[in-house]
Amino acid sequence: MAIPAVETIGLTRRFGDKVAVDSLDLQVAEGEFFGFLGPNGAGKSTTINMLVGLLRPTAGRALINGIDIWQNPLPAKQQLGVLPEGLKLYERLSAKEFIAFAGTMYGLGETEVRDRTAELLALMDLEEDADKLIVDYSTGMRKKTALAAALIHAPRVLFLDEPFEGIDAISGRAIRNVLQQLRQKGTTIFFSSHILEVVERLCTRVGVIAEGRLVAAGTIPELRELAHAGEATTLEDLFLEAVGAREDAFEGGLSWLR
Amino acid sequence: MAALGLDATRLKALLRTRARLTLRQFLRERGRIVGLLLSLFLFVPLILGAAVGTAIGYFTLPDPWPAQLLGIVLVALWLAWIALPLVAFNLNEGMDLTRLLVYPIARRDLVAAMILGTLFDYPTYFMLPLFLAILVGWGGTVALPVVLLALLLGYGQMIFSSQLLLAAAGGILSSRRFRDVAIILTALLGSSCYLLQQAAAELFSRYISPEQLQTLRPLLLLQWLPPGAAARAIERATAGAWPAALVWLLYATVWTLLLGWIWWRLTLRLVTGGGFLLNLPARSPRPRAAAAEPAEHPGRRPFAWLPADVAALSKKELQTAWRTPRRRVALLQGLFMPLALAGFVLFSGGIPDAFPPWLGLTLPFYALFSTWMIAQNSLGWEGQGLSTLLLTPVPRARICRAKGLALGILGLLPILPLGVVMLVLVPSTFTIAGLLAAFAAVLVALGVTGVASVLFPFPVRLEGARTQTRTGGGCVSGLANGLLVPAAVGILSFPLILPLGLSYWFELPALSLAGSALGILYGLALFWFGTGWAGRLLQQREPEVIEATRLPDEE
Numbered sequence: 001m002a003i004p005a006v007e008t009i010g011l012t013r014r015f016g017d018k019v020a021v022d023s024l025d026l027q028v029a030e031g032e033f034f035g036f037l038g039p040n041g042a043g044k045s046t047t048i049n050m051l052v053g054l055l056r057p058t059a060g061r062a063l064i065n066g067i068d069i070w071q072n073p074l075p076a077k078q079q080l081g082v083l084p085e086g087l088k089l090y091e092r093l094s095a096k097e098f099i100a101f102a103g104t105m106y107g108l109g110e111t112e113v114r115d116r117t118a119e120l121l122a123l124m125d126l127e128e129d130a131d132k133l134i135v136d137y138s139t140g141m142r143k144k145t146a147l148a149a150a151l152i153h154a155p156r157v158l159f160l161d162e163p164f165e166g167i168d169a170i171s172g173r174a175i176r177n178v179l180q181q182l183r184q185k186g187t188t189i190f191f192s193s194h195i196l197e198v199v200e201r202l203c204t205r206v207g208v209i210a211e212g213r214l215v216a217a218g219t220i221p222e223l224r225e226l227a228h229a230g231e232a233t234t235l236e237d238l239f240l241e242a243v244g245a246r247e248d249a250f251e252g253g254l255s256w257l258r
Numbered sequence: 259m260a261a262l263g264l265d266a267t268r269l270k271a272l273l274r275t276r277a278r279l280t281l282r283q284f285l286r287e288r289g290r291i292v293g294l295l296l297s298l299f300l301f302v303p304l305i306l307g308a309a310v311g312t313a314i315g316y317f318t319l320p321d322p323w324p325a326q327l328l329g330i331v332l333v334a335l336w337l338a339w340i341a342l343p344l345v346a347f348n349l350n351e352g353m354d355l356t357r358l359l360v361y362p363i364a365r366r367d368l369v370a371a372m373i374l375g376t377l378f379d380y381p382t383y384f385m386l387p388l389f390l391a392i393l394v395g396w397g398g399t400v401a402l403p404v405v406l407l408a409l410l411l412g413y414g415q416m417i418f419s420s421q422l423l424l425a426a427a428g429g430i431l432s433s434r435r436f437r438d439v440a441i442i443l444t445a446l447l448g449s450s451c452y453l454l455q456q457a458a459a460e461l462f463s464r465y466i467s468p469e470q471l472q473t474l475r476p477l478l479l480l481q482w483l484p485p486g487a488a489a490r491a492i493e494r495a496t497a498g499a500w501p502a503a504l505v506w507l508l509y510a511t512v513w514t515l516l517l518g519w520i521w522w523r524l525t526l527r528l529v530t531g532g533g534f535l536l537n538l539p540a541r542s543p544r545p546r547a548a549a550a551e552p553a554e555h556p557g558r559r560p561f562a563w564l565p566a567d568v569a570a571l572s573k574k575e576l577q578t579a580w581r582t583p584r585r586r587v588a589l590l591q592g593l594f595m596p597l598a599l600a601g602f603v604l605f606s607g608g609i610p611d612a613f614p615p616w617l618g619l620t621l622p623f624y625a626l627f628s629t630w631m632i633a634q635n636s637l638g639w640e641g642q643g644l645s646t647l648l649l650t651p652v653p654r655a656r657i658c659r660a661k662g663l664a665l666g667i668l669g670l671l672p673i674l675p676l677g678v679v680m681l682v683l684v685p686s687t688f689t690i691a692g693l694l695a696a697f698a699a700v701l702v703a704l705g706v707t708g709v710a711s712v713l714f715p716f717p718v719r720l721e722g723a724r725t726q727t728r729t730g731g732g733c734v735s736g737l738a739n740g741l742l743v744p745a746a747v748g749i750l751s752f753p754l755i756l757p758l759g760l761s762y763w764f765e766l767p768a769l770s771l772a773g774s775a776l777g778i779l780y781g782l783a784l785f786w787f788g789t790g791w792a793g794r795l796l797q798q799r800e801p802e803v804i805e806a807t808r809l810p811d812e813e
Contacts, residue, residue, distance in 0.1 A: 056801040073800075075651070077650060077651040078651035086642070089642060092577065092582050093581075101574055104566050105647075
């Protein structure tokens, strides 16, 4: 059996009494475009942070292409590209400097760094502002810069936490095309988003997490089958069903508007 | 309140929100409490001293100086209040009227809430003792109602003026470029106080004679400014010249209303999309062709002799150190030492015949101190970028060594000119040995601070106001960085200092040179060992270091 690109075994994280991620067992095969969904506070970002080595798990293991990132962090990180939840950038570098810096950190050669940086700046429509400091960027520009830095070394596994939030439609289209291209080249993409239409359009498989537990996983047809739902059932319906959201919760509406 | 046409319920709600936001600022960032205590400790004696001094002045100075002093105090307070947002643009969000204008609140309620809300800003309390001194000095007569009214007008003028400045030039004040310059200039002005004071005293004594001083009447000019008019009204009322006092009061009232009206118009302009009145000129975008230049490989030029990742890391460290205003301030302040030394010589009547021969031997101590200042908490100074750095597969010891290399260059920057100045002042073998030992001291300090940065990191607000440097980090890290690390640096520097001391004592200059040369080897070994150890520790503690350097509002 092939080694999964991303695997968690009993992955758990507690913050005091609160269990943010509870014994999560998950496998993402190589080349998959995996959508990781869940309501706010469900444990998505906590899981991603543990998978990329930024947050120590309380228990369990996190493996990247079979390498335990907590036992053997550097070889595992060599294979990763990460767009984290909060954009963690060097505010006093320009986008050009930052992307080139990231490329060098992943061991790219001088020519590769130069060419890929120029290409990424063009793709993200950042050429005009390439020499401006990141501290002066808008949220969308910061996100595009972080994404460019995550892509420069053509990672084998790409973690994207809300990549389309704050991105305009033109850049969004360009990024979607790049992600499709990466997937065709065999890159595994672990993708967390609240925009379910995008997830439905891009992802080959979906996992739903609620209160730290994986409550559903599979392709969209598989999820429909599990939920005994018809062809017309959208991912949003399946998601709400999986997380147990009550449709009648606000049926009555607001008391003073009745 | 109803008599004044104010809505008590709304006003209470506004003030309660203001109080809550102020309190939460302190509770969320404990570092602010430390900042407050520190500023109380520093400024309260100064302010109280100034209040008592001016009160005594009002009673004891010969005429016409009490009135002149009153004018100077009121105008100085007004200017200080206006300057406050310039040096520390940090608007309490409860004070931000633009957020309130969406609600149906009457203008008078907003203005009343804004004026009363200043009572929640602690700088207000730095001003009150001086107002109280005016009341004591001038209020003990039948002119008391005029004094009270004039002080109220003066207070209103201060608040309206600073608000007016914020509403007119908030775009500039909140711009990154202005904040950067303000942080650097304020810090450098603070550092150069001694030099400025000496220069001012020299100029004053040279160009203004005691006779000229006696005929000076600053209030004649100051009276035309808003708070100067209030001062003149008080002076006239105390002299029994009631009609003149009323005219000046009227003039001060016109000023207050005018400032208030302009502020209101600018605020309305702001919330209705008109933007700030004054803005920095926008930088013209670079033409696409120019922007499409290929990216320079990071680190190639200055560090071509190093492995690419180490070179890129070192270059990044130097770039961010220079571009982050607080770090630049630390670098520039380091360069002040040679200037201060030159200034001391200049203002104390020229170069003395002989400096003590041991002067050059103080260089390693200065190197230890300046490097410790620059290199402590080096991971905290990464800011948000630390997570990005630790996502990369670069061996952690290389990261620590690359940072050490860059910080070493920065640590040496002030040492070199200082060394040159000392070699000119005291040309001796001991000075050369001191300079060599200073290089070694930089290496020792880097080895120790490299390890300490991993063990005791704390968060730093890189983009905040000048007054908020350290933001949390806990007691252990505070004590460790304040006591343990300097102690470790001191103890580990002993092998450097001892040969210097012995050679000076026994008058053996050659020994000092040999000791310093060996000291450099010792420093290199300590640097290599310290940064290697720091790298191993970092690999084990990455999530904990990220957590420890995270700002409260990033959680």
